[in-house]
Amino acid sequence: MANLLHAPRGTLDVTPDQTYKWRHVEQTARSVAARFGFEEIRFPTFEYTELFARGVGDTTDVVQKEMYTFEDRGGRSITLRPEGTASTVRALLQNGMAGGPLPLKLFYLISCFRGERPQAGRLREFHQFGAELFGAAGAAADVELIELAGSILKTLGVTGLRLELNSIGCPECRKQYHAALRDYFKARESELCEDCKGRLERNPMRILDCKVPACKEIAKDAPLVLDYLCEDCKAHFEEVKARLDDAGQAFVINPRTVRGLDYYTRTVFEFVDEAQGLTVCGGGRYDGLVSQLGGPSLPGLGFGMGLERLLILMEAQGCTFPSAPRGLVYIAPLGAQASLKAAALTRTLREAGIAVETDLVARSVKAQMKYADKQGFAYSVVIGDAELEKDEATLKSMRGDGAQVVPLTPDAFRTAVCAATAQTKQEEG
Ligand code: ATP
Ligand code: MG
Numbered sequence: 001m002a003n004l005l006h007a008p009r010g011t012l013d014v015t016p017d018q019t020y021k022w023r024h025v026e027q028t029a030r031s032v033a034a035r036f037g038f039e040e041i042r043f044p045t046f047e048y049t050e051l052f053a054r055g056v057g058d059t060t061d062v063v064q065k066e067m068y069t070f071e072d073r074g075g076r077s078i079t080l081r082p083e084g085t086a087s088t089v090r091a092l093l094q095n096g097m098a099g100g101p102l103p104l105k106l107f108y109l110i111s112c113f114r115g116e117r118p119q120a121g122r123l124r125e126f127h128q129f130g131a132e133l134f135g136a137a138g139a140a141a142d143v144e145l146i147e148l149a150g151s152i153l154k155t156l157g158v159t160g161l162r163l164e165l166n167s168i169g170c171p172e173c174r175k176q177y178h179a180a181l182r183d184y185f186k187a188r189e190s191e192l193c194e195d196c197k198g199r200l201e202r203n204p205m206r207i208l209d210c211k212v213p214a215c216k217e218i219a220k221d222a223p224l225v226l227d228y229l230c231e232d233c234k235a236h237f238e239e240v241k242a243r244l245d246d247a248g249q250a251f252v253i254n255p256r257t258v259r260g261l262d263y264y265t266r267t268v269f270e271f272v273d274e275a276q277g278l279t280v281c282g283g284g285r286y287d288g289l290v291s292q293l294g295g296p297s298l299p300g301l302g303f304g305m306g307l308e309r310l311l312i313l314m315e316a317q318g319c320t321f322p323s324a325p326r327g328l329v330y331i332a333p334l335g336a337q338a339s340l341k342a343a344a345l346t347r348t349l350r351e352a353g354i355a356v357e358t359d360l361v362a363r364s365v366k367a368q369m370k371y372a373d374k375q376g377f378a379y380s381v382v383i384g385d386a387e388l389e390k391d392e393a394t395l396k397s398m399r400g401d402g403a404q405v406v407p408l409t410p411d412a413f414r415t416a417v418c419a420a421t422a423q424t425k426q427e428e429g
Helices: 016-035 049-055 061-066 085-094 139-155 171-186 194-202 204-209 213-219 231-246 307-316 336-351 365-375 385-390 410-421
Strands: 046-048 068-071 077-080 104-113 125-134 161-167 265-273 279-285 300-306 329-333 356-358 379-383 392-397 403-407
Touching: 016 104, 016 125, 016 139, 016 307, 046 049, 046 085, 049 061, 049 077, 049 085, 085 104, 085 125, 085 300, 125 139, 125 307, 139 161, 139 231, 139 265, 139 279, 139 300, 161 231, 171 194, 171 204, 194 204, 204 213, 231 265, 265 300, 279 307, 300 307, 329 336, 329 365, 336 356, 336 379, 336 385, 336 410, 365 379, 379 385, 379 410, 385 392, 392 410, 403 410
Parallel strands: 329 356, 329 379
Antiparallel strands: 046 077, 068 077, 104 125, 125 300, 161 265, 265 279, 279 300, 379 392, 392 403
């Protein structure tokens, strides 16, 4: 029976002592994306299964083994999105965006679902920042996209990442390459896993990405796609490399990077953490995908950045996060009448945009001050009978470095508190 006190395996809660880190990562990604001219797109958490089968590719591990697929009440096959590219393409076609201004630059922050064996940096529900660029076939776009990923990572302070680059060619050069791969793997067919035996005819390149140790071992000596690139693909790859050099973006060629999804053509890349061997970001060009999903011939490229992995790296590298948001003012009432007054003043300050709290559980002033201290409030005001009587109270710095008398009539209170606290930076949650 399911344990009600345990979330399903491979999922994570993010508690308030951690959410501010997530927000920092998300806000950084958003603002860097905006600088590059990428606009946000949102799409549903689930789609018809067929979209991923066709879009991601039905010979991939993702589609063959990892999807959360179920029948809805109408008997339609539905899948929780395992990634964002197929949905983005579906959404742009459905909304007529392919006919709008090009190139089209989109980003998203989404949860993804894959039924994998959970381990560090591998979850069943995980989160991605993704970016997709449509309508630009030249190498300038490849490099702009890679620079976007690199710039987000750099802005977050992540270091020690290796950019691995490869080209897996176009359908033209792939014909010859597939033939060479088939020849190579045919000779050792009996040693391949069952999935790879199936892949041999349909998509032999997928064998290169198989995680089964025996297949990995055999794949080590397989022919390399770089040796089979046509002239156009070669020229494209050369320009990508030259432009990366120009951008000061270091990279290494990894001729074995083929990526896990079927739709890639030409450039593929990954940002890999050297210390932990984690891939934080993977992407590439997919010039055939839009037409494959029923749209016009529109080149595209994109990447997905795993946010859990990114946070693991940031923690491991001691990256700094802006501090967690704190309330500015705590109003501590003593007694029923003071409680009403405190509630009214709290309301007044909140309307003025100040983060303020007051007592909700009729605690002693001492207990309230302990709470206010723990929560990190910058100022406190105690309101008891004497303060009500005089219609004024003392606004104190919680750090003990200042106090001043403030009136308790709402407008005057607001004016006085705003003036007194203006120097203290209020962090928005
Ligand atoms: P891997 O080879 O590690 O399985 P992948 O090729 O399946 O990665 P992509 O589909 O390219 O990954 O997804 C892009 C990014 O999303 C990855 O680089 C990674 O950071 C993140 N990611 C993918 N799968 C998971 C997962 N199960 N849990 C956490 N993050 C993931
Ligand atoms: Mg995977």
